[in-house]
Amino acid sequence: MNPLRKILLSWLFFSLILISCPLSAQNFQWGPDGNSYFQLEQNQLVKYVLPSLEKQVILSEADLTPPGESALRVRDFSFSQDNQKLLIYTNTKRVWRLDTQGEYWVMDLQSKSLKKTGKGLPASSQRFAKLSPDATKIAYVSEFNLYVEDLASGIITQLTKDGNRKLINGTFDWAYEEEFACRDGFQWSPDSQKISFWQIDANQIRDYYMMNFTDSVYSQVIPVEYPKVGESPSPARIGVIDLASQKTTWLNIPGDPQQHYLPRMEWNNPDLILVQQLNRKQNHSKIYAVNVSANEAKVISEEKEETWIDVLSNWENVYGLTYRHELKWLNDKKSFLWFSEKDGWRHVYSIGLDGKETLLTPGDYDVINLLHLDEKAKMAYFHASPENATQKYLYRIKLDGKSKAERVTPALFEGTNTYTISPSGQFALHQFSNSFTRPSSEWISLAKHAPLDADKSIEANLAQNQGPKTxxxxxxxxxxxxxxxxxxxxxxxxxxxxxxxxxxxxxxxxxxxxxxxxxxxxxxxxxxxxxxxxxxxxxxxxxxxxxxxxxxxxxxxxxxxxxxxxxxxxxxxxxxxxxxxxxxxxxxxxxxxxxxxxxxxxxxxxxxxxxxxxxxxxxxxxxxxxxxxxxxxxxxxxxxxxxxxxxxxxxxxxxxxxxxxxxxxxxxxxxxxxxxxxxxxxxxxxxxxxxxxxxxxxxxxxxxxxxxxxxxxxxxxxxxxxxxxxxxxx
Structure with missing residues (x-):
């Protein structure tokens, strides 16, 4: 069944990536200017500036060493919105597929001081820590409950207190994680005043008992809350916690929770959340706009299908540690992008908060992955392969809803091409391979698909990377x-x-x-x-x-x-x-x-x-x-x-x-x-x-x-x- 995804993604497919960078998986972040990127190398944080690719060491291993301790082995990192703080993830543990549990440190990039979060919590028990948009607080999940910590005082506040293996706050049960790639189960409001989160009630889900016969002379029972086919879904609901009052408001979304899923949720503004609801058969999707203060939900988009509606793209790198179900907003957040197969092909639509839909990628082809949207130039870039389903290329299209897609990848690169495009849209990392050519990469100027360094380009080194055509x-x-x-x-x-x-x-x-x-x-x-x-x-x-x-x-x-x-x-x-x-x-x-x-x-x-x-x-x-x-x-x-x-x-x-x-x-x-x-x-x-x-x-x-x-x-x-x-x- 779908578990082979992990094996296929790690072995068979070459760089099936949506927006995350193929340079080194999760150890990569774009800089705020959109033309530089940060990466971990030899336990140092380095910065590369495009187009020169000048390298700067931003944090040395010594900087990443807390007083009296060994250097942190950084599994992942992210910056605060003001780029003044660095969140560091380390000492990780595997949960189901991925090591989504560990410890977090916050570094002040001006003073280079390190502070460990979660004092008093069990070791390596924190999950999905995120700095608030104003960078004054950090929130995380530990042992099925949600916490917020004030960075200045270090005061930790437990926001939910009823969490356990069967009542899950801020993260998900096995099925939601595996099938919807839902792992990170909470979000900050844009004004840093509220936190929205999922609560999964698995109390009615029967446990599957795995048996460990080898680690003890007595067998050990390992229960997993696992809804088998034919069993009703784990009821899910979404709560919004007001941090000032610590009051939780449960969003009033119509429908029987035991017959629906809530696979997507995202803030639009401090008082508006979008929520996707999917029926049990997964062939009827509704997108609700929920007014938080009034607690009123209104359907702004609805789709029905005879078979099923894909919540995930089969081509997304859903097993990347930092994968997020983030909407791409347009028109000052008055509309967002959405995938649908309603016309017979997988295409990108713009959906307004007023419910108006516009097809942005018309044609008889599938959009494999949306890579970049340039609102100013009114141009979208995406992966597609209309002529050969075994291959992948970069295409672009004008956002007028009637233009034809134009292939950007040169004809020379016949095979699988993967691109990571800078937020500015000026540069891209191009990766290429085919059945007889080893993977190689180059930085290019996107407008003309021209390598930044001709001597190190894929074309210049193509012959030496090719082998026999077996x-x-x-x-x-x-x-x-x-x-x-x-x-x-x-x-x-x-x-x-x-x-x-x-x-x-x-x-x-x-x-x-x-x-x-x-x-x-x-x-x-x-x-x-x-x-x-x-x-x-x-x-x-x-x-x-x-x-x-x-x-x-x-x-x-x-x-x-x-x-x-x-x-x-x-x-x-x-x-x-x-x-x-x-x-x-x-x-x-x-x-x-x-x-x-x-x-x-x-x-x-x-x-x-x-x-x-x-x-x-x-x-x-x-x-x-x-x-x-x-x-x-x-x-x-x-x-x-x-x-x-x-x-x-x-x-x-x-x-x-x-x-x-x-x-x-x-x-x-x-x-x-x-x-x-x-x-x-x-x-x-x-x-x-x-x-x-x-x-x-x-x-x-x-x-x-x-x-x-x-x-x-x-x-x-x-x-x-x-x-x-x-x-x-x-």
Whole structure:
């Protein structure tokens, strides 16, 4: 399921970034002038000025060393709005996917004095600390409650007192965090007088109990509040705390909290908050403008969809530590930008506080990411690839609602191009790679796409970054006329007169496309060796329903058909491929992780005549075990169409297993729970099916924690593949 996002984002996709900088992830901030940036290097804070790229050390390691202590190891940093203070995040701990818990220090940049916040709170327990807009206070969450601290006096005030694991203030439960990328759950008002925050009531959500059998002679129970598909959402509400009176006002938003989600909230002015409400099926979105003092909510925008409405872009870097759901405001905050697929393509709209909507990016193409909006020049810059869904380029368009998009990326850079544009719009960091060109970068003058340093430009160094063209891209056409993209790497010293084994890599679900023209795209991270050298053909195909920039119809066609449409598309492609002269139809393997693990099982069980060997990792074997937000978004409600969940689940088809199956799952997987493994094992046993199974104790969804784990997994994977799908031409 969607957990493969972490793996895909960190390995397969090259720089799928919205606005955050690709220089070094979260250790990057633009300067207030819009033409300089700050970055951490060797535990120093340095500043680069564009276009000269002159480097200045702003804070040395000595400056980042509190008296009598070791130097702070900075995980992240941010500046106050007046740029007089620096907020430093350190001593971090992982919470679910990311290390969003730790300690915060505030540095006065004039005196270079350091002050630790949160005195008296448990060590490394602070989350999402933010300086107030006037830089006099700091707010943060600790142990499910919200605090504010006066920077001058050091006085800490606890703003909420009812928080616990089941009543969550200022942050979110597992499902909201995983599926809506909601982690940071509070915001300062623009005048620094109020704080708005989410409260998630998980008291009615049943716990899933994970078991730790290895860290003690007695087993340990680890509960996770986890709403399975078919369970009502965790009720959410938004409160506004007036800091002077410490009174909390709960926003009066219509609707049953158990049948709606509140995935977005943002201040417009000190008395106006915008809130997005999404119904349980996630196909009806409303944007409310809430007058805080009157506590009145008015719908200013509404959208309905037959399938689902994406709250997130599938192309956003939602697992970046500093990812924020921030609106882009226009016209002195009288309107804001919003994505919608209502015309069949993913486009950017301007929505006014009066509800008036304007399409800003018309055309038959998808806007992958909005990068920069120049209101003065009335121009927007964004990533798109209208001609080739495996690639990505920079485009711009005039904001008159009727112009055509113009490609900015030169034709030379065919492949994946990622841009980070300075707030001034004058400069950009351009990153490029393709399947045979190692990633490289350059600073450019945006207007003419001209490198600031010609000698260090991508073009000047292109030849030395290029390697052999081992990846071949191809098209597969199904019987109903659907065209799918595929990629293939043939064995080294390929002999077309011989037949070779083929290994398919699959993901297939709505949160992952695998066929990308980027460097390393065809690398099998689990194979211990070189697949091409050993004599394997490696292939991946993107079916309908994957988040490729091919339009709404392509992406939404999978609604209520996960486990069917994606599987039949993959099998139809494989059926054509195994007829190629150089493919051995008796040596056909398939593998995948998470959603790809589920697809592997379904392919092995539903099409045993094609797939002879399968390796499935962390798979959802029973769709009724996964979380409600993801599963109901793409499949509907099991109370209404249970048969779709059943027929799409691998477990339903396990009785058809004929080939060689290796199934792998971490027992500490908080995402795709271990019960999937035992349910599937029981079903296979019932039908007398022989298979191999490897549980990894206490490993989470990525199966990468613990000494020796990665090496062991690679050896296990490779040994099984070579044994049952031997390499080499015959």
């Amino acid at each position: 990846v071949e891209f191809f098209k597969i056409n199904t019987a109903d006329g659907t065209e799918m993209d595929g990629l293939m790497v043939k064995p080294t010293n390929f002999d077309p007169s011989k037949k070779y084994p083929v290994v398919f890599y699959v993901y297939t679900e709505p949160w992952g496309a695998t066929v990308k023209d980027g460097y390393g795209v065809a690398r099998n991270r689990n194979y211990d060796g070189d697949m091409a050298e050993d004599g394997y053909i490696y292939i991946s195909v993107d079916n309908r329903g994957t988040p490729a920039p091919k339009g709404r119809a392509w992406r939404k066609s999978i609604y209520r058909k996960i486990g069917r449409l994606n599987i039949s598309d993959q099998a139809e492609a494989a059926a054509q491929i195994v007829k190629w002269d150089f493919v051995d139809p008796e040596r056909v393997a398939v593998w995948g992780h998470s959603g790809g693990g589920s697809a592997t099982l379904n392919l092995m069980f539903q099409y045993p005549e094609i797939y002879k060997t399968g390796i499935s990792l962390a798979a959802v074997a029973n769709q009724l075990t996964y979380d409600n937000i993801y599963q109901e978004r793409y499949m509907g409600l099991p109370q209404e169409n249970l048969e779709d969940f059943v027929i799409g689940s691998p477990m339903t088809h396990a009785k058809n297993l004929q080939g060689n199956l290796l199934y792998i799952h971490g027992t500490g997987d908080d995402n795709v729970h271990y019960d999937n493994a035992e349910m599937l094992i029981n079903e296979l046993i019932k039908h007398g099916k022989l298979f191999q199974f490897m549980p990894y104790p206490n490993r989470s969804h990525g199966i990468n924690e613990g000494e020796g784990t990665t090496a062991h997994l690679r050896k296990l994977y490779t040994d099984f593949l070579k044994r049952y799908c031997p390499p080499g031409g015959r």
